[in-house]
Every structure is written in structure tokens, then in C-alpha cells.
Amino acid sequence: MSATSIGTSVAGTLRTWRRATPERVWPAGALLLIVAIPVADFFLPPHIHLAHLLVVAVAVTAVHAGPRVTSSLGLLAVLALVVAGAERHTLTTESVVIELVALVVVVAFLVFFTRLRDRREGELARVRRVSDATQRVVLRPLPDRAGPVTLASEYRSADADTCIGGDLYAVARVPGSTRLLIGDVRGKGLASISDTATVLGAFRAAAHRRLPLPELVAYIEDTVRWSLAEFAEPDDDVAERFVTAAVLDIPDDEPVVRMISCGHPPPLLLPGTAAGVTPLVVPDPSPPLGLGLLSADTTYAPATFPFDRGDRLLLYTDGVTEARDRQGAFYPLAERAALRQDRPPEALAATLITEVREHTGGRLDDDMAMIVVQRDRDPSLVG
Template sequence: MAIPVADAFLPPDIHVAHLLAVATAVTAVGAGTRATTLVGSVALLALVAAGVERHTLLTESVLVELGALAAVSALLVVFTHLRDRHEQALVRARSVSDTAQRVVLRPLPERAGPVWLASEYHSSEADAYVGGDLYASARTSHSTRLIIGDVRGKGLASISDTAIVLGAFRAAAHRDIPLPELVAYVEDAVRWGLAEFSASEADLAERFVTAVMVDIPDDEPVVHVVSCGHPPPLLLRRAGAVVTTLQVPEPAPPLGLAFGGMYDGMYVPAIFPFHEGDRLILYTDGVTEARDGSGEFYPLAERVAIWADRAPGPLVEAITADLEQYAGGRVDDDMAMIVAQRGRVPATA
């Protein structure tokens, strides 16, 4: 609308009506097909108005400008239509992807029996919810079970192995079977899954999953831990802000390495005191191997002691924020963490 008004006050040898194409082009960049069509039509009417004002509407120059503007507007309308179709397809694909990823890595409940839970997950892949790290929880009739693990590799390429581990754990963890039997079941499922989906035997030998599985009985102030080549959990005592590393005396190799008889031993759980108010911190190496600008690893145990008075949710939030700041705002590896706090143990225990 401004261009034909300005055109009326300009000398006859200065003609700016060709700038009307800019309005249509700018609209096409940030708007949809309808808006581009509307602005293109108004631009054509404005060019006609400018030609009428100068009494040059039927001259060869103005007719050429009208034809060129109509052609440019039509092309921009087609462009926005195709772009909108691609964006809709991308939104649908993103929605399906997000749903599928959230099915694989379900959020933990805030409470499982007498145990309060909080968790944090970060994938190294942009816009991805699932990567090479994993966690899950399950309830039996008398205990809460947790798993945290790290698939060899990171990002989207490791999702299939993540799904195998989580599927096996969820299928068996709710049953009233001893923790060693649960670990053996998951190990068997991982070996089958890796063999089924590996392209070659060489590839199979290089694929494994480190994991920690814990069982927290409802009626006993202890925690049972089986470690399969995973970083040891931390135990934050309710009193004294004491952080203890739970080193398992008889750790097992990572899941998947028992293939071909590499490990035929029994899974032996370690038992540690876990009283009311104590917090158990499970994590992957994406936390402890994050580095600052000088290359120093993140001191998780020292940082946890600083926030010893915090509940699981605020504790996880504090560690996550501190970790990102420590690493300069960017954590390059997959990262997962669970904080579990023991509630009241029945007096009959």
C-alpha cells in the first residue's frame, strides 16, 4: 500500500513498483500459503493502482511488471505449499519418534513403595530423548528394583541395545525371583538380542552393556546390589552428610560379554545398609567423565555432599545444573542418573 502512494509523489522517471515483489517474498519466508496468496494478490492490486495513478497501466513496461510480479507470486505460493507439506510430514514424524522414544525410556514414578525416586536423562544427540544410557524401575510384591546402564557407544545408534535391556528388565523385574536370577535373565536376553541384531561375530564381541541392578526390600533397611562392570553407586547417609562408594566385592562383567562362555559364574549381590532417609545415587559415566576447561573429571561424590539435606528431586536438579556449568554448558556424552531415598521401614522389620 505504501509503494503506490510513494510512487505518486516521485518524478515520472523514477518507478519503484517493482519492489512490490519484496512484500510477497518476505511473507513467503515466514508465513503459509494463504498469507502468501493474499499478499501477492494485494501486491498486484497495488501495482495496478500505481499504473492507474500515472496513466501508464496499459504501457508495455507496466504490463511486463504485472506479468513478472504475477509469476513470482505464483512461484512463491507453490513454494510455501510444498514447504508446508514437508513441515507437516516432519511434525508427524517427530511426534511418532518422540512417542516411540518415550515408550522405550519411560519416566520413573515419583514413588515406588517406600522409596522416593527422581531421575535425570540427557542424550548426546540433539532433539533425542533416548541414547546409549538407560534406567528403569519395577515393583515386586515386597521390594523396589532399579536398573541403570550404559550401552557401548552413544546416541541414536545404540537405541536398539537400550530397548533390549529395558524390555528384558521390565519383563522379569516385577516377578518375585532373587536378584541374581533377574540379572541372569537380562544377561541371557542381551546375549540373544546382540547375536540376533549384530551384523557379524566381530561386531558382537565389541558390543556390551554395563549395568547396576538393585533391590530395595520394603521391610528391611538394606539394599542389594549387583554390578556388571558399571560405576559403583553412591550412598548418602541421612546423618552427617557422609557419602560412601558402594564397591561390590564380586562384580560381574558387562552384560553381553558372557557370550561364548566368557563368564559362567553366579551373580553375587552385595548387601549394604540403607536406612530411612538415606539416598542412593545411581549414575552413568556421562556424569563422572564430564570434564571442565582444564580437563578435570567431575567430582560427583564431593558435589553430592554439598546438597546432603536435599530431597531426591532437588538433589538431581542441583547436580544436573552444576554438571552443565562444570562442563561449560555442554555435556557431550549420554548421561543418566537416579536418586532413590528410603522411606520409613516398618517397625516389625
């Protein structure tokens, strides 16, 4: 047999072993142990007794199997102890009786433990399904394309095993332009989902009405203020609840982007024809949504920035730029984005979010959201 054939055979065996689940491998090993112990006892000297090791087989099974398999192997272990005692004519001795009672008690405990564990795992699986369904309803995935732009997004919640939190984003396609929203509800994780749903619902309800950008943001502001007043708990401090947001409008037939910033971190412009990153700082930013600081006769002022074919926008929440390492240093988003601006939008977003997690050592103190927007289609081709 050639070296190549041997290598292929070994690789195939390893792949088969990896595919074998612990639920199958460990019970099979435990079963062999249960059978081997009475056989070994038969050939060993009288002063060497291995039957007490039967509990190890049951315990290992309980770690990887459910209550049905554990109880079955536990019963076999009890029978194996009886057989081992009968072989040595010690079944009625005090030591063997004590071992037998102890094994029965341990098996009963392990079966009870596996039943509780399976019930808990079932509850966690249902909670995870509800969380995933909530994310799909509240924080819908962004499409790959919207008009003349390509979109890529990443989201990480500060709460472990949670798919949604206080950061939010949405896109709406209207005749002649694409509208984007990215925001950050004060707070993090599950506690901020209500305000997240309010902002997203208001944006989706109004974005398609062809309202001018200032009127769109004013509508979202009114909805957020009404929601905070209507659904606030008696001990809630409404003045401390607000949402930072940036609302953008990307026309199909103009190489620009119009934006209203409500206290949100400035997006980064990555030009397609040159290296470097430019923060899009709005000259006259508005206060965060929900604070009600604008007077009735004051309108939101959009700012216009160049955004031509090949250019990219990097939208993000402060969970990205305020992520710290163990020495307290912030993650240098602009610097890292400049080094990787030649990557496709999806790869760029995924790489930067991965680097943030590595920068913090895997721990997240805040939710993170990021969108990469690339204008890459001729306006005349947009339907």
C-alpha cells in the same frame, strides 16, 4: 491515572503483544505495507518509485506464514503494483512490466518454498511424535514413589531432538522390595535403541518373578547374549557390543540396598544424617552384560550397603561423569552432589543435569541418565 495503573496497562499490553503469534503480526504488517506503497506513490514525485518494495512485504510474510497466506498477500502485492503503475500512467512501460514479471516470479517461488517448508515441518512433527511414543513404550517414566522410596529421574540424549538413546533405567515393585535398573548400552543415540529395548524388556519380564538378585541378572545376561547373536548384522562386531548395568534391590523391612554391578559406575550415597558423598564400590564387580565372560558355574555376587531413612542414592551413567568442558576437565559429580544434597530429589536431579550441560557448553557427546532414590517411608507403612 496513577503510576500503578499506567504500569499495569503497559504490562497488559506487552503480554498481549507477546501472545500475538508471528503468523498474525507479520502478515498484518505486510498487508499495511502493500496498501501504503500505492498510496505513497500517488503523492511522491515521479522520479521516486516505491513499488519495488512490495517484494519485501511478500518475503517477510513467507518467513512467518504458510503458502495460503503468502499466495494471498502475493496476489495483493501484484495488484498493488498494477495500481501504482496505473496511477503514474507507466503500467505499460518496460521498467514496470519487468517489475511486474519479477514480482510474479518471486511470489511463485516463495509460495513453493513455504509449501516445502510446511511439508518438512510436518514430517519433523510426525517424527517427533514417533520418538515420544517410542520413549514412552521403551523407556517408561519412573513413578514418583515405589514402596518406601521416592524417585526422580532425568534423561538427555546425545542426538538432538531425540528422547531416547543408549542409556536406560527401569523400576519394578515386587512383594517386599523395590528393584531398580540403570544401564548404558555401548554407543549412543538412536543406533543403540534395539539393545536398550532388549535389556529393559528382560528386566521387566523377570523382575516381578521374585527371583534372587543373582538369578535376575543372569536372566538379563542370557537375554542380551541371545539378542546380540540373533539380530546381529553381518558386519556387526558382536564382541564390541555390551551393556554396563547396575541392578539394585531395596528391601522394605531392612535399612540396606543390595546391588550387582556389571561394569557400571558406582552409585553415590548421600546420607540423610551427615554431609558428604560415598561411592558404593562393589568389591567383586561383574563384567558388562553381553560379553559372556562368566563361566557356567559362576554366579553373580551382590554387595550390601547401608541405606536408611533419609538416605539418598544417586545413580547415573558415564555420560555424566565423563562430560568435559572446553579445557578437557571432567564434570565433578560427587563434589557438586555434596554441595546440593539438601535439595529434594527432583530438584537435585534437574540441577545436576543442568550443570552438566553448562559444564560442556551445551554440547553432549554421550547420552546421560540420572536417578535420585530416597528412602523416606517407615517400612511398617509400606503396603
